[in-house]
Amino acid sequence: MKRKLTLEEGMSILQEGISKAMLILDGYPTGSLFTCEEYMKLYDCVYHMCVQQPPYEYCAELYEIFKKALEESITSRVMPALKDKSQITLLYEVWNMWTKYKVMSKFLGGFFLYLDRHFTEDRNTASLNELSICCFRDLVFSELYPKILEAAISLINQDREDNSDCRDLLKNVSTLFIEIGSGKMHYYDNFETAILASSANYYNRLFPQWLLYYPPIDIFMKAQNCLNQEKDRASQFLHQTSVEKLLQVVHEQLLGQTALDQAKLYEKQKTECGDCSIQYQEVLSGCAGLNLGEGSSRV
Template sequence: MNNPRNTIQFDEGWNFVQKAITKLTNILEGLPEPQFTTQENMMIYETIYNMCTQKPPYDHTARLYEKYQESYVEYILTTVLPSLNEKNGELMLRELVIRWSNHKIMVDCLSKFFHYIDRYYVVRLYLIPCKEVGLLTFRDLVYYKIKGKVRDAVICLINREREGEQIDRVLLKNVLDFFVEIGMGEMDYYEDFEEAMINDAAAYYSQKASIWVLDSSCYDYMLKAHECFRQEKDRVSCYLHPSTETKLLKVRLKRLMVQFYAKFS
């Protein structure tokens, strides 16, 4: 912008910032856009700084804080959610990993542009910091919308692996890391998935055990149970959270041993 030290009307300043946000989302979408230069980054920051430090009624801090969040909302509703909703299963999981990675880049970039708002306005009014606003918006608009589909798709992949199919473990690790990261220090969101996964594992091993007791000797049954134990420990080490190990192995042992004692004791 020309001479950013002059008084900046809100529409004038926001149009400039909006162009930068559009450029950023274009980059994230893989559209042909050059990367931000150091000079561009400085001009965007200075424009926001100047809009926040002008004397009333030209102090636009409050409106900028609102528009900051609205930028995430608009991008998620018009681009991110449609791209996720049109996919299912493994393709949807891959899209989620990409979208979450891009969103973190977007939050990191925009929170730097709006850093001055964090330093004074947010601190003074005890508001949510800009970076947290960006992450919470993804949680509220994306996670809560698709968590059931994501959970079911992950459990489906785990069961396919239990049946001997080779799956993309890196993908699963990235998705389960998303459950941890979206909690921002809390494990509630991962534990929601974990509970569903363990319940499914209980049903899976109950079914397997009821079949094995019909066509296996005591020795063969124990071999199969031991192999399941080894495989579940391997899953935990590869893509599940370490806190899951004890719970998962406990339910597996319980389901397999109930059938074992019913037949062989």
């Protein structure tokens, strides 16, 4: 029979493993950090500290040790890496750190795996995986989410202007918003809402410029081209339902009632100036029901 491990003795064994696991956030490959024997030694340590008889049963203490290790990894490595980052560099780095953090927390969770079987279910508390997500969300997202969201919207607008090679990054950001919500869509839904509002604003500003410089037929061709581009762009990083909502917003600004109202105002101004050229509002009225594209709804 193995002798009893005190909390202090167990902690001295685990601390070395925790410190090594944190090196994953510095870019160290997992294969270079632990041998199988070292990994099993750490797992066995936690296992025995969980199954010992009171007062040597330390499940609750080990759960707190795991949590504190996660929190320390974030405050000592993740947040400093994100400090002073903004726009696209922030998006790249937050995805990079989230990816490494998930690997680290899974690796670290392997040491403490017996807690999920012997403690979290019995106490009806967060699993180790759930806890790792909560720590990142509480310590990183609570502070940086507005900046991350703003940077993502800015990147989408930039992509409209110059077709920048950023859609894989936007896909990663979209995935991050879902994963950080533990399967709930709160962060992603906010992302979708911000995209729709930003897109409506973008095309609402763009359409009056078209009225000034382009004949009706060119405007309709440009509008259809924008719809096609939006569908192609958004399909690469948004859910299909979000893509359909986005196309409806763009359609409304370029070919729907919003565009028609702007055209009426423009025609009124032209008439007052004595210009009797073709009326945009009549053509817009005839095109208001244009299809948004195969597989999309009609407005």
